Amino acid sequence: MNIVLLGSGNVATHLAIALKAAGENIVQVFSRDLTNAITLAEKVNAEPISSFSDINHKADLYIIAVKDDAISEVASHLAAAEGLVVHTSGTTDVKVLSEFIKNTGVFYPLQTFSKSKEVNFKTIPLCLEASDDSQLEVLNRLAKKLSSNVHEVDGAKRKVLHLAAVFACNFTNHLYALSNQILTKNDLNFDIIRPLIAETADKAMVDLPENVQTGPAFRNDESTINKHLTMLADLPELQEIYQTLSNSIKLVHK
Amino acid sequence: MNIVLLGSGNVATHLAIALKAAGENIVQVFSRDLTNAITLAEKVNAEPISSFSDINHKADLYIIAVKDDAISEVASHLAAAEGLVVHTSGTTDVKVLSEFIKNTGVFYPLQTFSKSKEVNFKTIPLCLEASDDSQLEVLNRLAKKLSSNVHEVDGAKRKVLHLAAVFACNFTNHLYALSNQILTKNDLNFDIIRPLIAETADKAMVDLPENVQTGPAFRNDESTINKHLTMLADLPELQEIYQTLSNSIKLVHK
Structure with a gap:
């Protein structure tokens, strides 16, 4: 397929590279900032453009991977495009x-x-919607x-x-x-907590999170909860988060 | 070393298995519930006991891996023990x-x-404290x-x-x-979010989390935030958590 990619951010970059690797032809990369367009276009052997009037109208697919509030304006410049136009947003209506x-x-x-971290596209859930069945098939x-x-x-x-993703x-x-x-505030390095973060995510791969909840709030261990709240006395925002999430854990597991 | 393990919960179980695999000798496993003591003792070829008076006083090391609020009582029954006595708690003072x-x-x-998931002990941070240097060396x-x-x-x-671990x-x-x-409320399966959870944790392995924050609050995308709060109208606890954490993200990244 001949594809025009509109955007040069994180999603656009990873998607362009994955599409190229899958043998698709990225015809153009559009960004308002020509430098950004060039950076990405070079990676996928495409033409960098920064003006809407330069958009090729004969491509098969136009992928709009820009900020949500810019999608509408970009779309307005694609009225003459002959191919299928999609966006990559979780929250934006296809309308x-x-x-x-x-x-x-x-x-x-x-x-x-x-941008700094490669991802394995093979496992990424791709959620599709289209205006009709033939476009969905494409x-x-x-x-x-x-x-x-x-x-x-x-x-x-x-x-x-998208909402669930914000939480997760x-x-x-x-x-x-x-x-x-x-x-950091206590001269401890983030390295020491990394194995715990990895294991917490690993557990959610093999079980449902509500089945493997642990910690003071889960155990209704008020003594530890109160010690922790005292330790957070000079960080009131963290204290509020600690209290809110502990209450929620207690509510779910009561 | 000859080790007496006091406790039969998650920490006791994983620790006992790791100690046995490392060639240590688990002499006894104590649990108030003899059935639990037997279950773990069988795994590590130890004597199961459920009465404090049966504790062998000649072991080299006594590991108390019980709930925080039970440590003191268990310790009171180890006054005659000749070896080193440690607990495995994050919050409890050695005193x-x-x-x-x-x-x-x-x-x-x-x-x-x-209990249901094996862990690789090799990467687990083990945090040690002891009453003197020779015990620390042990x-x-x-x-x-x-x-x-x-x-x-x-x-x-x-x-x-321990406090940082509660957050992480x-x-x-x-x-x-x-x-x-x-x-679940919307007939969607947790499977679809699992790759995102894995990648979020993976990113924290190679970068600091504050450097890779994304999402509506990070972008100050009030339109999406408001849509999400509206979607959570019938889940007020989740709405409060959404608001609290979004405010905190904005505060940190302002």
């Missing part, structure tokens, strides 16, 4: 595209991407080249997945960061 | 032992244990047989590690569970 474009869809990779064929974890997911369920990924990572804040 | 016993210490594995030699991640950690720092492990696992609650 944002169909306002301007006939053949539309969603290609949502349920994963967290950092996306399905493409997705299955990249991943063995492809799902057809409507807009409502996709938004639920964004909030989780922030808890790692708060843990590191506590360690 | 709880030295009230009754001369040679005391702490052997704290900074890990989460479930613990050090033993610990290094089990793990290549051995640390000398005083009581104050050990309590900080117990709270994190609960967020996985809340994520699953959202998925």
Whole structure:
């Protein structure tokens, strides 16, 4: 397939590399910032562009991988494009595209991407939605080249997945960061907690998390909870988080 | 070494198996519940006991791996023991032992244990404390047989590690569970979120979490945050957690 990629961030970068590796042809990489377009375009042997008027209208697929609030504007410049136009957002309705474009869809990779870290695309859940069955079939064929974890997911369920992902990924990572804040403040290195983080995630691979909950709140160990709250006296935001999450654990496991 | 193990829970079980595999001799396994003592004792070829009066006083090492609030009572029954007595708790002061016993210490594995899941002891941080240098040397030699991640950690720092572990492990696992609650409520399977959980933890192995934070709160994406809060309208506890953690992310990354 001839693909135009709009965006040059984390999702765009990982997706472009995976598509190229799967034998697809990235025709153009668009970014408002030409330097960013060039950086990514060079990696996948594409033409870098930074002006909407330079977009090739004859491609088979246009992938909009930009910030959610920029999707609509980018889509408005693709009205003349002949191919299928998809976005990669968890939260954005496909209607944002169909306002301007006939053949539309969603290609949502349920994963967290950092430019500095390679990911194995084969295991990434790819959540697909399309304006009709033939477009869905096009996306399905493409997705299955990249991943063995492809799902057809409507807009409502996709938004639920995105919300669940905020808890499982964004909030989780922030808890790692708060843990590191506590360690750093006491001259302890994050390294010492890393095996625990790895094992906690590993357990969730083989069991449901509610079956393997541990810790003071789970045991209703008020003495330890109170000691911890006292230790957090000079970090009131962390104290509030500790209290809120402990209460929630007690509520779920009462 | 001849070791008496007091306790038959998750920590006791994993520790006993690792000690046995390292060539140590588990003389006795004590549990108030004889059935539990037998179950573990059989695994490590030890004598199961359930009465304090049956404790062998001639062992080299006594490891108390029971609930925090039971440590003191167990220790009170070890006053006649000749060997070194340690507990495995993150939060309990070593003084709880030295009230009754001369040679005391702490052997704290900074890990989460479930009976159903094997762990690789080699990578587990073992945090040691002892009443004097010669006892510390004994613990050090033993610990290094089990793990290549051995640390000398005083009581104050050990309590900080335990607090940090609550954030990195117990709270994190609960967020996985809340994520699953959202998925289940919408007929979605936890499997679809597992690759994201694995990758989030993987990222924390190679970078500091504060460097790889993503998500709506990190991007100050109020539109998505508000959509998510609306979606959580019928789960007020989750709504509160969402709000609290989003505020904390914004505060750290402002």
